[in-house]
Amino acid sequence: MEDKKAGLSEAMKAKMQPKKFEKNPILGTKFTIAISSAKGGVGKSTFATNLALALKKIGCKVGLLDADIYGPSLPKLFSINEKPESDGKILKPILKYEIQCMSIGFLTEEETPMIWRGPMVTSAIKTFTQKVGWNNLDFIIVDMPPGTGDTQLTFSQEIKMDGVIIISTPQEIALQDVKRGIRMFDKLGVKIIGLIDNMSHFVGDDGKKYPIFGEGGVKRTAEEFKKEFLGEIPISPEVGKQGDTGTPIVESKPNHEISKIYLDFAKKIKSIYL
Ligand SMILES: Nc1ncnc2c1ncn2[C@@H]1O[C@H](COP(=O)(O)OP(=O)(O)O)[C@@H](O)[C@H]1O
Ligand SMILES: [Mg+2]
Numbered sequence: 553m554e555d556k557k558a559g560l561s562e563a564m565k566a567k568m569q570p571k572k573f574e575k576n577p578i579l580g581t582k583f584t585i586a587i588s589s590a591k592g593g594v595g596k597s598t599f600a601t602n603l604a605l606a607l608k609k610i611g612c613k614v615g616l617l618d619a620d621i622y623g624p625s626l627p628k629l630f631s632i633n634e635k636p637e638s639d640g641k642i643l644k645p646i647l648k649y650e651i652q653c654m655s656i657g658f659l660t661e662e663e664t665p666m667i668w669r670g671p672m673v674t675s676a677i678k679t680f681t682q683k684v685g686w687n688n689l690d691f692i693i694v695d696m697p698p699g700t701g702d703t704q705l706t707f708s709q710e711i712k713m714d715g716v717i718i719i720s721t722p723q724e725i726a727l728q729d730v731k732r733g734i735r736m737f738d739k740l741g742v743k744i745i746g747l748i749d750n751m752s753h754f755v756g757d758d759g760k761k762y763p764i765f766g767e768g769g770v771k772r773t774a775e776e777f778k779k780e781f782l783g784e785i786p787i788s789p790e791v792g793k794q795g796d797t798g799t800p801i802v803e804s805k806p807n808h809e810i811s812k813i814y815l816d817f818a819k820k821i822k823s824i825y826l
Pocket of ligand 1: 589591592593594595596597598599625750751785786787788789791792793794795
């Protein structure tokens with residue numbers, strides 16, 4: 553077969569090579585773990601915030617990076633209204649519940665729509681990973697936006713990512729997006745720690761399990777892609793209160809059944825890396 557590159561200049565051939573990126577660690581941190589799903593509204597931010605607090609409770613130093621530039625949720629979920637200090641070069645993370653936090657939502661007014669284009673998103677991510685004074689952290693938990701776009705690509709190609717946890721609800725429509733997300737991270741060589749089934753079922757007053765969004769879909773997806781199934785988190789109205797109170801359940805009710813589930817996940821993550 554004819555070599556399609558024959559006759560091209562050396563410069564042209566070089567351009568056609570896949571671009572090699574240098575993967576930088578996030579300064580001031582040992583391990584970077586992303587929470588992703590490709591689908592919106594499945595509980596990524598809820599999981600990210602509670603996992604961060606659970607890791608803190610078992611003795612880790614933790615940072616929380618809200619990488620959702622278009623729809624930041626950390627200001628509300630952690631009830632943070634201050635602006636981060638800056639010395640002109642480095643932004644200081646805001647300390648809340650002993651977690652070092654950063655979000656684009658700390659820098660803009662709450663109602664400002666994020667009409668940024670791709671390159672600006674990428675530069676915001678670079679600022680958050682290279683120009684924030686993260687201090688001596690064991691883990692940074694990165695709360696990803698939905699989709700498989702610029703943010704996921706920037707993190708996967710340019711930042712040393714140590715693992716990603718994929719969250720989904722059991723509906724087929726969520727799982728479709730999740731499968732796309734799994735393929736993307738696999739292709740980019742980012743280690744998928746495993747899958748979590750969030751809002752797996754509701755336990756009624758009668759003590760029975762009601763699988764409102766269907767049953768077993770996340771586990772089956774994990775099996776299909778040969779990934780670990782990390783477990784399930786039931787629907788709990790207590791978890792949903794975080795959006796109003798600004799205090800995640802692991803902080804407000806550490807002995808609640810759901811908090812114990814988050815703690816178990818945290819122990820598992822700690823045992824993998826530390
Ligand atoms: N296990 C759960 N039980 C009840 N509500 C939940 C649970 N997990 C998440 N939620 C709620 O679902 C909604 C979406 O969660 P969120 O974390 O913002 O999703 P995402 O970050 O994926 O868009 C929020 O209102 C949140 O309180
Ligand atoms: Mg979110």
